[in-house]
Amino acid sequence: MTFLNSEKRPTGSAMLPVGFFISTLCLVLVAAGCNPDSDAREVTFDRGPFLENTVQSVILPAYSDYSSQCQALRNASEQCTAGQIDEQDIVSLRGFLRLTYLSWQHAALFDFGPAADRVLYLTTNTYPTDTSEIVAEISNENWTPGLPATLNSIGLPAMDYLLNHASAGEIADLMNSEPARFAHFQRLIDFLAEESSAVLYAWEHDFKARFVSSTGTEEGSSIGMLLNAFNEVYEQGIRKQKLGLPNGIMTFSETPQPHLVEAPFSETWSVELMHEALIGCENLYFGDRMQGDSQQIGIDDYLKSLGDFEYGIGLHNEISGQLSTAKAAVLSMQDPLGQYVVENQSATYDVFAELQSLVVLWKVDMMSSLGVLITYQDNDND
Amino acid sequence: MKTSNLHSFFALLLAGFALTSCNQEGCTDSAASNYDSGADSDDGSCDYDVITPAEYVFTDANGNNTVNFDGQRQRLNMLSEMTTYLKSSNTPGTSVDATTLLAMYGNDGYTWNDDQQLGMTGSSKQLRSKTAGGDTYWTETFEGFMTGIADASAQTVEGETSGAAGVSGVVGSSTSSSQYLQSAQGQEWTQLIEKGLMGACFYYNISSVYLASGKMDVDNSTAVDAADDKFYTEMEHHWDEAYGYFTDATDYPTNGANRFWGKYADGREDLLNSASRLSAAFRTGRAAISQNRLAERDAQIEIINRELERCAAGTAIHYLNDALGNYADDALRNHELSEAKAFIMALQFGANTSVNTDAVNTLLGTLGEDYYTVTTAQITQVRDDLAALTGLTEFASNL
Secondary structure, eight states: OHHHHHSOOOTTGGGHHHHHHHHHHHHHHHHHHHOTTTTTTOOOOOHHHHHHHIIIIIIHHHHHHHHHHHHHHHHHHHHSOTTOOOHHHHHHHHHHHHHHHHHHHHHTTOOSTHHHHTTHHHHHHOSSOOHHHHHHHHTOTTOOTTSGGGGGGSHHHHHHHHHHSSOHHHHHHHHHHOHHHHHHHHHHHHHHHHHHHHHHHHIIIIIHHHHHHOOOOSTTSHHHHHHHHHHHIIIIIIIIIIIITTTSTTSSSOOOOGGGSSSTTTSSSHHHHHHHHHHHHHHHHHTSSSTTOSSOOOHHHHHHTTOSSTTTHHHHHHHHHHHHHHHHHHHTSOSSHHHHHHHTHHHHHHHHHHHHHHHIIIIIIIHHHHTOOOOSOOGGGO | OOHHHHHHHHHHHHHHHHHHHSOOEEOOOTTSTTOOTTOOEEOSOOOOOOOOOSSSOOBOTTSOBOOOOHHHHHHHHHHHHHHHHHHGGGSTTOOOOHHHHHHHHTTSSOOOOOTTOOOOTTOSOOSSTTGGGGOHHHHHHHHHHHHHHHHHHHHHHTTOOBOBTTBOEEEEOSSSSOEEEEOTTSOOHHHHHHHHHIIIIIIIIIIIIITSHHHHSSOOSSOSBGGGTBOSOHHHHHHHHHHHHHOSOTTTTSSSTTSHHHHHHHHTHHHHOHHHHHHHHHHHHHHHHHTTOHHHHHHHHHHHHHHHHHHHHHHHHHHHHHHHHTTTOHHHHHHHHHHHHHHHHHGGGSSOOTTOHHHHHHHHHHHOSOTTSOOHHHHHHHHHHHHHHHTOGGGTTTO
């Protein structure tokens, strides 16, 4: 019997084939039973290159342009000689401010990460602006821009007021007779220039690497932050604030509120800014500035990778078409938008409906197709 | 079949029988983690994993319940009642009374609603004596918050209702229907008291008292008083008292995710897994004690201390981010910064010392006292410093 004792029985392994077979069978059964959609929605899309391109082709250019425009406006203001400002100076500053406003429409979409840390969205474009507070702050030497109490008297809207509330000649006269007024304008653009370059710096030096390396879709992932910020800015900042509040459709009384339009003192920029904001959305969606006529990887490619289904290519076609429709609808309105919403309220309701369609396509359909949760709160009703 | 082949066949058959009937020593209990299916003689080497029950339910060998945390449930209910009373002052024209608050705090002459009929009124249980071990610096700090809110709420009764920078009173949100009674600097006493006591009382007693050596190096062999239905050992009971300060629900997080640490651990579940890790560690550690596996118990204590710290720090970071999101809304920003302050304060009461009292004071110094003039740079610096101290940097902007 000694040879039998010395022969080690392979404990456990004798059972392995049967156990393996059973567990394999279980896996197959579970896979077949619990996940009927898995073949249809198999995602082979590589999110790494998508995030990389979104940073390189969309986000960094947006911040870079906006920061450059702020700097250009700042330089232009420094070219003016205090006390000898003329009408042409004001016309020139207005031109730079318009370009800064337009470039902001692109940068505004990325309200997360470095921008959220500095509340860039609030410091840049909180409107309506409080004109009496602006006037009061002109002579305040201890004024600190960016504190909560200053948010409704700084940024682009405050500069729209200071440059546009009267004729260029009258503005020049005011700035000359009250030097602090021009100095305050310079304090305002100094602040925006510094904030915008700080956010650009943070993206380039730290946040970009973190953003590109987080390729999941869970809460807090890069794509989760990107698409939540995009949807929130589109729904609240574009659809509601640029049109739904001014034309009254999102107010209880449904009375037009002309003072709530963006850049009201310019009287000529509001529609253009709304249109530019849609172009910003379009750039993010297509991953470039060419409406998809390139190889850059955008959200459109992400949807197309889901296949020839209503939540894949079908949804992409709908979004693409609705974007064109919405842009054309916005351009059908005329500045001054404040006057237009009063005189053509029902026409602006039709435009609003086109903007609203994009909320459904982006916030509901696209987000569920991509498996990304909406995590921001809708403050409309609470 | 040739004879020789037959012989071989029988030899093999015999060998097969011998294989199954011969004497091999090892662990023969299939419930053990080192079960040896080849062994047919037990050599006493069986080793068992601690079996963790799905709920916080434990019995002795005779099936008697050994879990009791009635004292903790009373204190949780006291803080719930006190918080409800404090929040009544968020309605302008409603005052809260300092004497009443102090009577609640010390359970001294106050008549509780005591919905669960635990005998809270006149019981020996109180929040005050359990605040940082009764340390007078801390009890006086909380009593100061209580007289502060009483004074400010009395002013709203006299008609000075609206709070703003430099003026205490009720501050209404510009983006929602929320409104809160806040100090002239935007600090909200209700949050400092409720979340502050979560730290100084509940967290302190879990981490620095009941799971610390003084309450863990105790008898674990005999029931405290079986004749009086105290079927638990002293060590088991101390563990249960720690658990009761975390949540008083045995089926957490199905229940118990509605208040205090149970609520905020649940809130940090998505990113930090706080609720599941804490719940599992409390159950596993308790099971280890019942099986007298003290090394395993200590491993779970380490997890609990670490996860409570991550939960407190993560919750503070969460509120700092919320304050950035609501930066333009005085009421919400102040409210969220007050919550963040209280959770930062809580960190010094745990056994983990990543954020000790000095570090807490440095962080709160960076944040500053006036929440109307706080800058985004101050908020993000506190957030990022706190995240670095507690190993949460990768979550700092997402929490």
